[in-house]
Every structure is written in C-alpha cells, then in structure tokens.
Amino acid sequence: MWSLDSSHVYLIVLGFHLLGATVWTGGHLVLAIGVLPGALRARDPTRLAGFERAFSPLGIPALLLQVATGLWLALLRAPEWTHWIAPTTAGERAVTLKLACLAATVTLALSAQFLVLPTLDARRLPLMAAHIVGVTLLSVLFVLLGLSFRVGGIG
Numbered sequence: 214m215w216s217l218d219s220s221h222v223y224l225i226v227l228g229f230h231l232l233g234a235t236v237w238t239g240g241h242l243v244l245a246i247g248v249l250p251g252a253l254r255a256r257d258p259t260r261l262a263g264f265e266r267a268f269s270p271l272g273i274p275a276l277l278l279q280v281a282t283g284l285w286l287a288l289l290r291a292p293e294w295t296h297w298i299a300p301t302t303a304g305e306r307a308v309t310l311k312l313a314c315l316a317a318t319v320t321l322a323l324s325a326q327f328l329v330l331p332t333l334d335a336r337r338l339p340l341m342a343a344h345i346v347g348v349t350l351l352s353v354l355f356v357l358l359g360l361s362f363r364v365g366g367i368g
Contacts, residue, residue, distance in 0.1 A: 223289070230282035234359065236275035238352040240268050245349040249342055256335040261345075276318075279355075283311065290362065303366030310367060311358050318351045 244264055252260035291297055291305040300306040325344040333341055361367055 226282050226285055229278055230286060230359075233275040233279035233282065234352075234356055236271055237279060238349075238356055240272050240275075241345070241349040241352045244268070245345050249345055253338060253342060256338060258333045258335060258338050258341065261333075261338075261341060280315065283315075287311070290366075303368050304362065306367040307358050307361045311355060314351050314355050314358065318348055318355075321347050321351070 244261075248260055248264045252258065287297065287308045288294070291300070291302075291308045296302075296305045297308055297312060300309045321344050325341065325348075329337060329341050329344060358367070
C-alpha cells in the first residue's frame with residue numbers, strides 16, 4: 214500500500230507552490246508584456262480592467278496558495294522563525310528576501326486596489342503601469358529566489 218511520508222508531503226506542497234508561482238508569474242508577464250503596452254498606446258484603462266476580471270479568479274487563489282505553501286516550505290528551510298527576521302544562513306536569507314518580496318507585493322497590490330483602481334482613467338494609466346511592472350518584477354524575483362534554494366540559498 215502507498216503511504217504518505219514526509220518526503221511525499223514535501224513534494225506535494227512544493228508542487229502546489231510551483232503551480233501557484235506559474236499562474237501568478239505567468240499571468241503578470243502576460244499582463245505586463247502582452248496587455249499593458251496596448252492599453253498605454255490606446256490610453257485605454259478598460260483593457261486592464263478586462264484582463265483583471267479574467268485573471269483575478271485564478272490569480273488571487275494562486276497567490277494565496279503560494280503564501281500558504283511558501284510559509285510551510287519556509288518553516289522547513291528555517292524552522293526558527295526569528296531567523297526570518299535576522300537570517301544567519303544562506304537558506305534563511307533566501308526566506309527573508311522572499312518574505313520581503315511578499316510584503317512589497319502586498320503593498321503594491323493594496324495601493325493599486327485602494328488608491329489607483331478606484332479612480333483609474335487614461336491620465337492615471339502610467340501610475341497603474343508602474344504598479345503592474347513592479348508586481349511583475351517582484352513575481353520574477355520570487356521565482357529566482359525560489360530557484361536559489363536548489364543551490365543553497367543566498368550567499
């Protein structure tokens with residue numbers, strides 16, 4: 214009979230984490246590279262709103278999945294959570310940087326949601342573009358930091 218040991222659980226959690234990263238990062242790359250340039254050229258914020266309506270039902274759960282699985286994985290890499298604040302190893306530094314990226318992502322997302330989107334028009338489109346580019350760059354950095362775990366973390 215097949216049993217679920219800790220190595221299987223780790224692979225399942227890591228798999229869900231990577232699926233969430235694929236959706237989140239891929240969606241933001243499509244937004245930043247595929248949708249945003251046309252919206253800026255046309256000065257048409259409705260293009261962004263259309264993408265957001267289509268992406269959010271998948272993107273937000275993907276981000277939440279990443280946060281939940283990421284915290285679980287972080288506890289495996291750095292079980293002493295105080296080391297997340299004051300890292301002493303390369304793996305702990307990678308965890309700390311991923312948490313900093315998460316904080317920056319949440320800050321940009323809240324800023325966009327409450328300060329930019331409610332009054333988004335053609336004039337404020339460049340401000341929204343800056344938020345989109347920022348979140349996209351952070352999502353790519355998340356992926357690269359995750360990759361760093363395969364080589365021991367951040368030296």
